[in-house]
Amino acid sequence: MVRIQLLTIVVNILFLVYIFRLIIKGKLREEYAIVWLICTFFIMIFSFWRRGLDVIAHFLGVFEAPNLVFTGAIFAIFIYLLHLSVVASKLQNNIRKLSQEIAHLKLAIENKDKT
The missing domain is CATH 1.20.5 (Single alpha-helices involved in coiled-coils or other helix-helix interfaces)
Incomplete structure (x- = not known):
């Protein structure tokens, strides 16, 4: 794995822990946490699957x-x-x-x- 991939994965995991901590403390409601969890999930997918964004862009007809x-x-x-x-x-x-x-x-x- 490339260094940026590892850094992104570690930051995503730390961010997920922080989101769950906010939920447990009652500072973030679940309905708003869903958005953050989904965004983090997508970033995590593309952290592991480097060519994923190119594949999806090509499939949708986006040039870049x-x-x-x-x-x-x-x-x-x-x-x-x-x-x-x-x-x-x-x-x-x-x-x-x-x-x-x-x-x-x-x-x-x-x-x-x-x-």
């Missing part, structure tokens, strides 16, 4: 393998950003509903104190 990496990365970023936008929208709706419920409860308590 690095273009496939950039296209895939941009596509993955767009999907992840869409997911985060959906999550943020859902959280914003939940916060609005909770704020309204708190206001109703506060009003009910104030009305009860007046009587």
Whole structure:
């Protein structure tokens, strides 16, 4: 194996350990960890299979393998950003509903104190 392959494999293993550590400590939710695990998995595959990216690029009709990496990365970023936008929208709706419920409860308590 080439030195860069060994370095990539070691870094991937350390990154996986770090991801699992964050999950166990409760600092990273499983639904977000999946993205990191999948990315690390793909990097690990290509760390062992050196010609893999060229084979896949040729199969998909991409002339240069690095273009496939950039296209895939941009596509993955767009999907992840869409997911985060959906999550943020859902959280914003939940916060609005909770704020309204708190206001109703506060009003009910104030009305009860007046009587």
